[in-house]
Amino acid sequence: MPTWQLRLLRGRPGGSPRLEIYRVELPAEAYLIDAVEKIWAEQDRSLLFRHACHHASCGACGVRVNGRERLMCITPLREFSPDRPIQVEPLRHFPWLGDLLVDVSPMMRRMAEVGFAIVRQDELTADRPLPEGIERITRFEDCIECGLCLSACPVMAADEAYLGPATLAAIERMLKEPRGGDTARLLTLADDPHGAWRCHSAMECTAVCPSNVDPASAIGRLRRRLIAERFRRWIGGGR
Amino acid sequence: MKEAPRWKRASGWVDLRGRREGGLAFLLMRLTGIGLVIYLFIHLYVLRLLAQGPEAWDAFIAMAKSPLFLALDGLLILGILYHALNGVRVTLLGLGIGVPHQARLFWGVMALTLLVTAIAAYAIFTIAG
Amino acid sequence: MWIWQAFTGLLLLILLTLHMVFNHFVVEGGLRTYRDVVAYLSHPVVFTWEILFLVVVTAHALMGVRAILLDLGIGPGTDRWLKRGLTLLGLGIIGYGVWLSWWIRSRGA
Numbered sequence: 191m192p193t194w195q196l197r198l199l200r201g202r203p204g205g206s207p208r209l210e211i212y213r214v215e216l217p218a219e220a221y222l223i224d225a226v227e228k229i230w231a232e233q234d235r236s237l238l239f240r241h242a243c244h245h246a247s248c249g250a251c252g253v254r255v256n257g258r259e260r261l262m263c264i265t266p267l268r269e270f271s272p273d274r275p276i277q278v279e280p281l282r283h284f285p286w287l288g289d290l291l292v293d294v295s296p297m298m299r300r301m302a303e304v305g306f307a308i309v310r311q312d313e314l315t316a317d318r319p320l321p322e323g324i325e326r327i328t329r330f331e332d333c334i335e336c337g338l339c340l341s342a343c344p345v346m347a348a349d350e351a352y353l354g355p356a357t358l359a360a361i362e363r364m365l366k367e368p369r370g371g372d373t374a375r376l377l378t379l380a381d382d383p384h385g386a387w388r389c390h391s392a393m394e395c396t397a398v399c400p401s402n403v404d405p406a407s408a409i410g411r412l413r414r415r416l417i418a419e420r421f422r423r424w425i426g427g428g429r
Numbered sequence: 430m431k432e433a434p435r436w437k438r439a440s441g442w443v444d445l446r447g448r449r450e451g452g453l454a455f456l457l458m459r460l461t462g463i464g465l466v467i468y469l470f471i472h473l474y475v476l477r478l479l480a481q482g483p484e485a486w487d488a489f490i491a492m493a494k495s496p497l498f499l500a501l502d503g504l505l506i507l508g509i510l511y512h513a514l515n516g517v518r519v520t521l522l523g524l525g526i527g528v529p530h531q532a533r534l535f536w537g538v539m540a541l542t543l544l545v546t547a548i549a550a551y552a553i554f555t556i557a558g
Numbered sequence: 559m560w561i562w563q564a565f566t567g568l569l570l571l572i573l574l575t576l577h578m579v580f581n582h583f584v585v586e587g588g589l590r591t592y593r594d595v596v597a598y599l600s601h602p603v604v605f606t607w608e609i610l611f612l613v614v615v616t617a618h619a620l621m622g623v624r625a626i627l628l629d630l631g632i633g634p635g636t637d638r639w640l641k642r643g644l645t646l647l648g649l650g651i652i653g654y655g656v657w658l659s660w661w662i663r664s665r666g667a
């Protein structure tokens with residue numbers, strides 16, 4: 191079994207973060223999340239990181255692997271060579287909580303503001319009792335709210351107030367199928383200097399999204415819609 | 430990260446680590462844009478010589494035909510071409526057109542920029558020679 | 559604002575290409591002498607065209623500057639002043655350019 195070298199960013203807010211090397215033995219069929227979990231289990235219980243599903247659907251395990259945004263649970267170790275350390279760092283553009291963990295609540299708040307929740311009750315969940323404290327089950331379309339796109343976006347780096355690719359994609363999705371939602375409010379939210387017009391088409395969100403959301407195209411469609419609306423208002427004086 | 434100092438956030442767009450073609454295209458777009466604005470100011474300032482009569486301007490033109498100036502012209506053309514061609518790419522992408530081909534479009538822009546710059550540079554040196 | 563950046567950009571594609579070609583390439587010797595410039599700008603269509611170019615580049619360039627400055631973390635209050643400042647600067651540049659071209663043109667007549 192090969193021994194893998196992982197170089198993890200360690201530290202807590204307030205202190206100065208450092209990169210530390212860890213070694214773990216795992217078969218090449220394993221994934222990066224397995225390696226990080228093993229380090230946590232056998233070497234350092236204080237290691238902070240997030241995960242839940244292990245299969246790219248909860249969006250919790252986003253990190254930067256050798257600089258690039260990835261989900262740990264679908265990053266196979268096979269991709270790397272045991273001779274060279276695999277560098278793992280937390281996502282950018284989120285408040286850092288320590289080690290590999292960031293606070294994703296700024297993104298979640300914006301998603302909630304959009305009301306992005308296309309309800310899907312499938313046959314498996316429809317007649318099951320809901321867990322305590324949960325009122326209803328919602329499924330967010332393709333977007334798993336992992337935040338990789340926000341971390342990859344250079345505009346997000348500069349402008350905290352930017353709505354960000356995931357949120358803009360969510361708005362576009364909601365507009366397509368509003369199900370009685372308030373489309374005017376969504377359009378106003380998007381039609382803002384920090385909204386759809388803020389994007390500089392660096393295309394990193396789409397390049398990095400693990401779930402085929404393609405936020406860059408969504409922002410483009412959103413802009414076309416906004417232009418059309420503006421034009422309609424302009425010639426029609428209302429709707 | 431939120432607690433990063435302001436200057437660090439402000440320079441975030443320069444940071445190419447972990448970014449690919451699209452990020453590079455954006456950075457180059459910005460750098461050429463800034464370069465062109467600076468050129469525009471210098472250019473307009475130099476044009477004031479035109480108001481000072483034939484001697485002033487023609488002396489400048491004689492200087493502008495030195496190889497150094499012509500080479501700078503080449504640099505200017507390189508910048509303009511990249512900015513203009515990528516401007517078309519960005520306009521299309523910004524409207525959601527051709528996003529799946531963005532990386533290939535970027536290399537196309539690069540290739541066309543270099544090709545046309547080479548032709549233009551050749552033309553500049555032969556015409557002025 | 560992005561729409562205007564893109565729209566003026568596409569206009570510039572034509573305007574700037576022609577500017578470069580006419581001032582730098584089709585001219586004998588590569589660059590215009592004083593006499594050439596005066597003769598060039600004396601033509602009313604050329605004159606109008608160059609003024610249009612002046613206005614469009616200035617607008618595009620200064621909107622671009624604002625877009626970049628916005629990324630330095632400028633708030634809405636500062637942005638309002640920034641817009642005013644850049645508008646003033648733009649009008650100054652256009653005023654200067656129009657004056658200059660007019661003055662040059664008047665040498666020819």
Ligand code: HEM
Nearest residue numbers: 390459462465466513516564567568570571619622623625
């Ligand atoms: C020749 C045709 C040109 C085209 C097609 C063009 C197109 C564009 C486009 C589409 C953008 C928006 C990019 C984005 O959203 O990030 C842009 C930005 C910009 N342009 Fe141009 N442009 C042209 C010429 C010029 C010239 C002559 C100047 C300067 C005098 C200039 C200065 C700028 C600046 C400063 C920016 C802002 C860059 C940024 O936001 O990162 N452009 N241009």
Ligand code: HEM
Nearest residue numbers: 465469472502581582590595608611612615655656658659
């Ligand atoms: C190296 C190539 C260039 C040459 C040889 C050149 C030459 C000239 C000349 C001779 C004039 C005065 C006559 C006229 O208005 O046509 C002029 C004006 C002008 N140029 Fe250029 N130019 C060049 C590139 C550029 C570029 C890249 C820009 C934009 C960033 C630009 C912007 C302008 C503007 C706005 C005017 C009008 C000024 C006015 O109306 O007073 N030029 N140029």
Ligand code: SF4
Nearest residue numbers: 333334336337339399
């Ligand atoms: S759009 Fe893609 S990258 Fe962005 S949060 Fe959703 S799933 Fe993640």
Ligand code: FES
Nearest residue numbers: 243244248249263
């Ligand atoms: S653990 Fe759920 S997406 Fe990776």
